[in-house]
Amino acid sequence: MAGTVIVISGSLRAGSFTSALCRAIVNQYPNFVMRDYVRALPTYDGDLDTATPPQSVADLRRELGESHAVLIGTPEYNYNVPGGLKNVIDWASRPFAKHCLIGRRIGVFGCSPGDRGGKASVEYLRNMIPLFGATLIGPELLIPKVNTVIGDDGSIEASVMQRLSSLAGELAA
Ligand SMILES: Cc1cc2nc3c(=O)[nH]c(=O)nc-3n(C[C@H](O)[C@H](O)[C@H](O)COP(=O)(O)O)c2cc1C
Secondary structure (H helix, E strand, C coil): CCCCEEEEECCCCCCCHHHHHHHHHHHHCCCEEECCHHHHCCCCCCCCCCCCCCHHHHHHHHHHHHCCEEEEEECCECCECCHHHHHHHHHHCCCCCCCCCCCCEEEEEEECCCCCCCHHHHHHHHHHHHHCCCEEECCCCEECCHHHCECCCCCECHHHHHHHHHHHHHHHC
């Protein structure tokens, strides 16, 4: 069994579609765990980024550094990733060239109630991942009309679950 795959949802909302999809994956794979870094971290501040950063930052860097891979689920806010998710990446990607994401395998999916499935936010992340030294895994995975694919019991439409599982399988490998 491979090591831990850390799953990060870009949404804080209790009723988040993105988080519902993340939970569905975590429920299928025992070595996938969800982490709420978006809520836990302060806004990036270079003055806090010392040899003894806030505990939430130290936890983030240790957990990502020890992980087998990372899966990011993102909504789209104004044609980009939510600010809180960008903040997670900013903390994780320091110190420059010596950080916990160097060589880390990262997969991304996007979703939206709209027709584009979060395409702009996913493109943004997929372009950024190699730039900070991580390895992008999987195809562009967009889930449009996401509000129609999740049941009240959290069940996910089979074709969507199959696409998510395919990416999760690549990350678990
Ligand atoms: C500030 C803000 C900006 C948004 N901008 C976009 C956008 O650019 N494209 C889009 O498809 N949906 C946009 N939406 C709608 C979100 O896709 C929708 O609220 C979605 O349900 C958020 O994801 P969640 O369900 O995981 O919280 C925006 C929502 C908010 C709150």
